[in-house]
Amino acid sequence: MDKNLQMIERLMQTTYALRRKQIIADNPSQSVKDLLENWPALRIESQVCAEFHRITNINLRSKFYAELDKHTPRLLAVYWQKAARTGKTAEALRSIFSAYDLLEQCDVNHRRTAALRALPVFLCEDDSAFFRTWNTEKESEPDIADLAVGLLTMVNEDPSSPVQFSPARIAIVLEGDIVLNDLSYLADAFLMLLGLMYALNICYPKKLIHTFHFIQKVIMGLDDFKPLTPRLLNLKNDLLGRV
Template sequence: MSIKYKLGNYRSKLRSAGCNEVSINRKRGGDGASAVKEAKRGEVNYMPDHPKGQSDDSLEEERLILVEEMKKKTKNEVLINQKMSLTFSLRGKEIVEVVPMVSEVLERWPAVFLPNELCDEFKRITSVDLLKTFRASIHQHTPQLLKLYRARKGAFGTEMEDLLNKLDQQTTNIVTHRKQTVLEGLPIFLREDSSALFKTCLDKTPEDRQTRGMKVGILIIIEDDATPTTLPSVTKFAVVLEEVIVLKDAPDLQSALAYLFGLLFALDFEDPKQLKYTFEVIEKGDGHSLFC
C-alpha cells in the first residue's frame, strides 16, 4: 500500500507538471466515466512530451514541411526521417486525443505509411525492430505450426485441407510459401474467420471493390489470366485500414502482416474483435516478441 500511494503521488506531480503520458490516463467527465488510453502490449512510449523548446505551433510548422517534402517525386529520405522523429510527440498526441480517421492521418501524416518510416515509428513506440523480430519469429515457429496444421487438418473442414494442398503443389519459393501458409492458416486454426483478415482479389478489380467491407486486413492480389490447371500468381500484397489501401506492394505476406501490425500501434487502432485470438497470438509475449 505504501508503494501504491507513493506511485500515486508521483503520478499526481507528473500530471501537475503537464506530463502528457500521465494526463491522458486520468478519469474525465462529470459522470465519472473513464476515458483511458490503455497502452498495447509492449508499448513503452505512446504519449511522449514535446522536445525541449518545441510547442504545438512549432511542431505544426515542421509537419507542413514534412507534407511538402512528401509531395516531391525525389524525396529527401534523411529530411523525412528527421522531421518524423521531431514531430513524434505531436503525432502521438493528435492520434490519441483526436482519434482521427485513417484517411485523415494519411492526409496529414503521409510519411507514416512509408515502409521504412513505419518501422522507425514502431521502434519509437515499442523499442522493437518490427521486420527483423517478426520475420525471425515466423521463421522459428513455421515448422511446428505446419505440423499442427497437418496433424489436425480434419478438424477444420476443407479450408485448412485446401490451404495445405495448395502448399504441396508449389514447386518454387517453398520457404516463402510455407510461411505464407502458416499465416493464412493461423485464424483457421484458432477457429476465426480468415476472410476477415485476408482477402484474395484479381489485379484488374477496381480498388473500391477490392477493399469494400474491410476495416483491417490484407489484400492478396493475383493475376486474373491464370489457367484452370495452374496456381494463380500473386502480383502484390496490400494493407487495408477502414476500406483504404494504406500501403501497397509489400514483397510478401509476412511483411504485409508486419506492416499491418505496425500500423495498429502507430495509429492506436483497436484489434478487430472477430480476430481477437489471432492478434493475441501475434502480440502475446514479454513485450519484446511479436509472434510467440
C-alpha cells in the same frame, strides 16, 4: 520526385511526441484518412518500421521474421495434426496445405505464408472479411469500401489455389482505403499491418482477435499484462513442447 528519406526520418523523430499526443490523447477517434493526411510519412514502409521502433523499442522486421521462422516448423506440424482430423477446420487446413504441397517448400516465403494463412483457420476464426482478392484484369476497382482492416491480394488471373501463395501484390486496407499497396508476400503484409496498427492506434479486428494476439504476444513478445486465452495458451504450449 524521389523522397528525401533522411530528412523525413529526422522530422518524424522530432515530431514523435506531438504525433502520439494527437493520435492517443487529443483525438483518438480521428479517422485513418485524416491521420495519414497529417502524417503522410506513415505510408512509407521504412517509416512504419521506424514508428514501431519508437513506440516499442523493437526492430519490427528482424523480430517478426526471426520469431516467425523459429516457430514455423512447429506451427506447420501442429496445423497438420489438426488437418488430419474431421470437420470444417480440418478441411480448410487441408485446402491450404494441398496448395502448399505443390510449391517449393524450401522457399522461406512459402513457409511463412503457410504459417500465417493457416493461423486464423487453426484458431477457428472467421477470416472471410479480412482476406480480400482483387483480379486486376477483370475488375476495375476492388471491393473494399466496407473493409475496416484487411489485406487485399491482387492477382492477374483466376487463381487455382489460395491466392496468398502467388500474389501479384498485396495491399493493406484501413477504413476502406489502400494504405500500402506494393507488398510482395503475406508475411510482409502482416508485418506492415502490425506496424500501422501500433502507429495509428488501431484495434485488432474482432473476428481475428486471437490471431493478432498470437502475433503480438507470442511472435513479437509484446505483453499487455493480460493472460493468454486458453486457445492461445494451448497453441503456445504446443510450440514450446509443454504438456
